[in-house]
Amino acid sequence: MALPPLDSPQWNSPWLAFGWGLCSITQTILTIVLFVTYLGIGALAHDTHFSLIWALCSTLFVWAGPAQIILITTLGSGATIVQAAIAVTVSAIRLFPMVVSVLPLMRTPTTKRRELIFAAHLTAVTLWVECHRFLPQVPRERRIAFVHGLGCGLVSVCLVANTVGYVLAANLTQTLGAAILLLTPLSFLFSTARNSREIADVVALVLGIVLYPVAAKMNSGLDILVSGVLAGTIAYGVHWWRQVRT
Amino acid sequence: MSFAQAVGDWHALVVLFVAGVIPNQIWRMLGLWFGGGIDEGSELLVWVRAVATAILAGVIAQIVVQPPGALASVPDVPALRRGRCWPCRLPADPPLDLCGRGRGRGLHAGRQVVVGLKPPANS
Numbered sequence: 407m408a409l410p411p412l413d414s415p416q417w418n419s420p421w422l423a424f425g426w427g428l429c430s431i432t433q434t435i436l437t438i439v440l441f442v443t444y445l446g447i448g449a450l451a452h453d454t455h456f457s458l459i460w461a462l463c464s465t466l467f468v469w470a471g472p473a474q475i476i477l478i479t480t481l482g483s484g485a486t487i488v489q490a491a492i493a494v495t496v497s498a499i500r501l502f503p504m505v506v507s508v509l510p511l512m513r514t515p516t517t518k519r520r521e522l523i524f525a526a527h528l529t530a531v532t533l534w535v536e537c538h539r540f541l542p543q544v545p546r547e548r549r550i551a552f553v554h555g556l557g558c559g560l561v562s563v564c565l566v567a568n569t570v571g572y573v574l575a576a577n578l579t580q581t582l583g584a585a586i587l588l589l590t591p592l593s594f595l596f597s598t599a600r601n602s603r604e605i606a607d608v609v610a611l612v613l614g615i616v617l618y619p620v621a622a623k624m625n626s627g628l629d630i631l632v633s634g635v636l637a638g639t640i641a642y643g644v645h646w647w648r649q650v651r652t
Numbered sequence: 653m654s655f656a657q658a659v660g661d662w663h664a665l666v667v668l669f670v671a672g673v674i675p676n677q678i679w680r681m682l683g684l685w686f687g688g689g690i691d692e693g694s695e696l697l698v699w700v701r702a703v704a705t706a707i708l709a710g711v712i713a714q715i716v717v718q719p720p721g722a723l724a725s726v727p728d729v730p731a732l733r734r735g736r737c738w739p740c741r742l743p744a745d746p747p748l749d750l751c752g753r754g755r756g757r758g759l760h761a762g763r764q765v766v767v768g769l770k771p772p773a774n775s
Binding site for chain 1: 661664665667668669670671672673674675676677678679680681682683684685686687690695697698699700701702703704705706707708709710711712713714715716717
């Protein structure tokens, strides 16, 4: 299933654009990765004695895999609300530059900010990656509807996965559960790597991975922010230097 | 599963919102507020995207370096845990000796084969 061409009458209705977004979840391997990741989160929530509704609410309202894993594990290990909130806040910093870089793709000169709120909520790594891939094939005035469709489709898949994982948890061995949890960093790595077309992205990805363990040695609590801003700035410097040279 | 069981206690849901939902939505809404005025082709956006990628890379590294939950419970390779050479299984220090026979002999003896594992002391 390919998206219709940009000038097709298929794009005239926002509802149809929503539908195309919904169908586009079948066009990416990341949907399967998300399904398995959220299977793991469901199982993790069960093992740490959270309720099913709690797990579903976290998927619906938090909608960020690592934040959910961090939240469940920190709360499950007896940390205070404040400690958990700080850990989640630090991990969620990445959402800020993601939203900043993805929203201009779907904005038109007449778009009001409140029309973008739901799209901002749906922004997480999968949507971020897929927006950069799909949106060039979508007419600009239908992009918000398309993203809403894509995001709703992905959230629905994850809610189903949560429920299945929660119910299956009793039958999941710990090693298998661990294997599923390892999928989160793997899927992040592969989806980001696939999204890295420019030299700045590649340098940022490699340096980000290398610098984190170094920054973690400082034990400042802001390790991810420090290594991320540093690696990102160096990567931008490389990009700038190459531009100046040519 | 009854309805009450599925919902659990309301206290946990409040904690979810305070410690989970708000910390995430703050960043998204800041991004919405801040990203409203940036041009799609601007250089600032290249930097922002590089930082987003690098922070994401940091999250990947964090999950591997400080694994959460069940991931942290994955047992080591048993032979490594018992202080035996891999692959010949003779007693060795360090465990991953690659047939240095624990005393610095053999093909790989004395090489630091894996970052973080010291070469045999007398090599």
